[in-house]
Amino acid sequence: MLNDTTLATLKASLRGELIQRNEPGYEEARQLYNGMIDKRPRLIARCVDVADVITAVRFGRDHELLTAIRGGGHNGPGLGSCDDGLVIDLSLMKGIRVDPANCTVRVGPGCTQGDVDHAGHVFGLAVPAGIVSTTGIAGLTLGGGHGYLTRQYGLTIDNLIEADVVLADGSFVTAKASQHEDLFWALRGGGGNFGVVTSFVYRAHPVSMVYGGPIFWEVKDARQVMQWYREFLPQAPLELCPFLGLKTVPSTDPFPKEIWGKKICALISCYSGALEEAAAVIEPMRQELPPPILDWMGPMPFPALQSLFDPLLPKGLQWYWKGDFVKELSDPAIDVHLEHAARAPGALSLMHLYPIDGVVHRVGPNDTAWSCREATWSMVIAGIDADPAQASALAAWARGYWEAVHPYTLGGAYVNFMMEEGEERIRATYGDNYDRLVAIKNQYDPTNFFRVNQNIKPG
Numbered sequence: 001m002l003n004d005t006t007l008a009t010l011k012a013s014l015r016g017e018l019i020q021r022n023e024p025g026y027e028e029a030r031q032l033y034n035g036m037i038d039k040r041p042r043l044i045a046r047c048v049d050v051a052d053v054i055t056a057v058r059f060g061r062d063h064e065l066l067t068a069i070r071g072g073g074h075n076g077p078g079l080g081s082c083d084d085g086l087v088i089d090l091s092l093m094k095g096i097r098v099d100p101a102n103c104t105v106r107v108g109p110g111c112t113q114g115d116v117d118h119a120g121h122v123f124g125l126a127v128p129a130g131i132v133s134t135t136g137i138a139g140l141t142l143g144g145g146h147g148y149l150t151r152q153y154g155l156t157i158d159n160l161i162e163a164d165v166v167l168a169d170g171s172f173v174t175a176k177a178s179q180h181e182d183l184f185w186a187l188r189g190g191g192g193n194f195g196v197v198t199s200f201v202y203r204a205h206p207v208s209m210v211y212g213g214p215i216f217w218e219v220k221d222a223r224q225v226m227q228w229y230r231e232f233l234p235q236a237p238l239e240l241c242p243f244l245g246l247k248t249v250p251s252t253d254p255f256p257k258e259i260w261g262k263k264i265c266a267l268i269s270c271y272s273g274a275l276e277e278a279a280a281v282i283e284p285m286r287q288e289l290p291p292p293i294l295d296w297m298g299p300m301p302f303p304a305l306q307s308l309f310d311p312l313l314p315k316g317l318q319w320y321w322k323g324d325f326v327k328e329l330s331d332p333a334i335d336v337h338l339e340h341a342a343r344a345p346g347a348l349s350l351m352h353l354y355p356i357d358g359v360v361h362r363v364g365p366n367d368t369a370w371s372c373r374e375a376t377w378s379m380v381i382a383g384i385d386a387d388p389a390q391a392s393a394l395a396a397w398a399r400g401y402w403e404a405v406h407p408y409t410l411g412g413a414y415v416n417f418m419m420e421e422g423e424e425r426i427r428a429t430y431g432d433n434y435d436r437l438v439a440i441k442n443q444y445d446p447t448n449f450f451r452v453n454q455n456i457k458p459g
């Protein structure tokens, strides 16, 4: 039973804050990145160390509270929070230690992508992860993690060396290749189903200055750009990662006023090889396609590229997204993309194709929980707008677009690009690996205590 005494005991046991409804700070603390999601947890435990996490897990279990784990709070369907239950908020657990001699980085679960980029950059190192600096590294990693360094160095999980985990019974283990091997396998793509990760150790790579940024073409050239891109990508050096977007030019500085609001086809790239070779590698993009309306590719520090989108995507926008894994971009699929992208509501809505080829394909489909090792792209269709009145239009557009293009995809999707879409979608995503994930869930979380996630139910 939850009463004043049990709550006072919990409060006294935590080094971090316990925030309850009607207390100061509650409204701010419950807010998620996606403004479309409005959850009101009963308790928010702002943990500051592993002891706090263990205390919170035991409390949630003993009081049979629906319990959510929150890292960066960026999850699309808001799976970092829950209604009426307990949120284990890790956002204050931000410690990072770079070991430059061994090229590894130990990262706390409250770190954002930007925290990790910042810490590594002074050592000329980067961990392959996402492309927007405000995203939580924890949820991103546990779902798989892809970004500009993926073709060259693999998914984030392919660079995960070990993880400290608080399990559903409150015990603490370290999972790595030689220890709790099954758990380590499941954490690499299986999301927050198996425990609360309190520390991640990653392999880092030498990345410092890169040649990157966007090139925009008018929508009348989009078909040609997409056809060219599908041929170019498989032959491009792995140091080059161009993702494709169907988007709208934001009506704001620093974009030139004459192109504000124009629908465009974009290639947004990062070349992490030798800078002096960059222009030659990019040359086909500049020479073999119609003249772009904007070309902002150039040399910049890696963290600068990683924060290019930040000003356009503040916390609190409305987001509705759906994804799929894509192997080929056929002409009929391009037709569908062009038809639906043209009807995108608002200036922020988008379709992105993120490359997940290259080194990602060198890992076997059963080597990690992430099973799709044959896709060329991870696709996301995202309806985004600042105005809550647009919420249903964003969702209707994204769903309609997704339904039309889904037949041209591999069936499953990146779990971090899903809304709450049901068990069938989760099964399609994990394919052959689903049964092993259920077996590991049975072992580590048989009561499904950790169920606020893309849930793998115990068998």
Ligand SMILES: Cc1cc2nc3c(=O)[nH]c(=O)nc-3n(C[C@H](O)[C@H](O)[C@H](O)COP(=O)(O)OP(=O)(O)OC[C@H]3O[C@@H](n4cnc5c(N)ncnc54)[C@H](O)[C@@H]3O)c2cc1C
Residues within 6 Å of the ligand: 033, 069, 070, 071, 072, 073, 074, 075, 076, 078, 079, 080, 081, 090, 109, 129, 130, 131, 132, 135, 136, 137, 138, 139, 140, 141, 142, 143, 144, 145, 146, 147, 191, 192, 193, 195, 196, 197, 198, 313, 416, 417, 452, 453, 454
């Ligand atoms: C603007 C934006 C850009 C993005 N860009 C990329 C990108 O470039 N690449 C990419 O791969 N993804 C990207 N994503 C998707 C991103 O990976 C997911 O939104 C992810 O869920 C974010 O993690 P989080 O920690 O912020 O989420 P939260 O909402 O805090 O948590 C999401 C889920 O992760 C689990 N979780 C979080 N922390 C822990 C933990 N310590 N232990 C156990 N489980 C935990 C929980 O199950 C929780 O339900 C982007 C998202 C947004 C909104």
